[in-house]
Amino acid sequence: MRMRPGENLLDRMDPIEDTKGNGGDRGRLVITNLRIIWHSLTLPRINLSIGLNTVINVTTKTVNSQLRGTINALHILTKSNNTRFEFIFTNLTVGSMRHFTSVLGIHKAYTSSRMYRELKLRGAIIHSKQLNILPLEQVYTTVNGVWNLSSDQVRIRESKFGTALVVESAEVSGGYVLGFRIDPAEKLHMVYKELSSLHKVYSLNPVFGVQFTVTDQVKTPDELPPLEDDIEEVDETGDEMSNAFVAYFADGGHERDREPVYSPELGLAIEKLKEGFTLKSLWEVIPTT
Numbered sequence: 001m002r003m004r005p006g007e008n009l010l011d012r013m014d015p016i017e018d019t020k021g022n023g024g025d026r027g028r029l030v031i032t033n034l035r036i037i038w039h040s041l042t043l044p045r046i047n048l049s050i051g052l053n054t055v056i057n058v059t060t061k062t063v064n065s066q067l068r069g070t071i072n073a074l075h076i077l078t079k080s081n082n083t084r085f086e087f088i089f090t091n092l093t094v095g096s097m098r099h100f101t102s103v104l105g106i107h108k109a110y111t112s113s114r115m116y117r118e119l120k121l122r123g124a125i126i127h128s129k130q131l132n133i134l135p136l137e138q139v140y141t142t143v144n145g146v147w148n149l150s151s152d153q154v155r156i157r158e159s160k161f162g163t164a165l166v167v168e169s170a171e172v173s174g175g176y177v178l179g180f181r182i183d184p185a186e187k188l189h190m191v192y193k194e195l196s197s198l199h200k201v202y203s204l205n206p207v208f209g210v211q212f213t214v215t216d217q218v219k220t221p222d223e224l225p226p227l228e229d230d231i232e233e234v235d236e237t238g239d240e241m242s243n244a245f246v247a248y249f250a251d252g253g254h255e256r257d258r259e260p261v262y263s264p265e266l267g268l269a270i271e272k273l274k275e276g277f278t279l280k281s282l283w284e285v286i287p288t289t
Contacts (some may be wrong), residue, residue: 116209
């Protein structure tokens with residue numbers, strides 16, 4: 001399985017059923033330090049990837065599984081582009097709750113390690129005049145006499161304070177622009193070169209800070225079957241909701257049912273569909289191209 005730099009496999013298990021979207025289909029659940037992946041064992045192109053940054057809540061829910069009947073399953077509530085989705089996974093191994101404990105533990109490890117991935121202002125990073133070092137973090141250089149001008153790239157540019165070191169954060173972390181004044185100029189350029197070099201090295205193998213250990217043996221990514229072959233990527237940023245997301249739509253926010261309308265296709269009255277949905281799309285498991 002192909003992973004992005006810095007992504008590590010933390011747990012895998014099968015058979016797992018995607019009860020809400022692909023009921024009756026045996027699949028595999030793969031959990032990394034960045035996302036939760038499910039794919040069908042018979043047809044790997046039927047798959048989904050859930051970023052841990054989109055997860056709102058992880059609980060159990062009593063559901064009716066086609067393969068296990070009435071059972072407590074893993075329920076994951078997510079939010080993406082101001083739309084809520086819910087995913088339900090059932091462990092087909094009798095008596096096993098490992099899928100719940102692993103997802104819950106890894107999600108907690110992800111949320112507790114945001115300092116590695118986000119820009120924090122006025123955080124509690126100093127204790128007794130000493131910097132609180134995070135696990136897996138190490139100090140390379142300490143530079144004194146740096147002015148914070150508060151003005152994912154590092155560069156030098158002119159400011160009202162003269163030439164300054166400017167750090168621009170990515171949009172996902174707020175798109176901040178931070179400025180620092182360092183004197184003399186030779187010292188400024190030395191710090192700039194070191195930061196640029198460290199950023200390049202870090203980008204090759206980022207440290208996201210998510211640490212989790214399972215007792216059972218987990219296969220490495222190289223041992224897992226490839227998923228990149230025969231995969232159709234679904235774009236959720238379009239104007240209309242993709243058919244593939246219909247099954248996972250969480251409609252918990254509506255206060256009352258929509259008014260009934262006559263459907264010529266079915267010959268009876270049905271609840272009015274949400275904007276962007278069609279009757280045909282509700283019957284499709286795999287979206288048509």
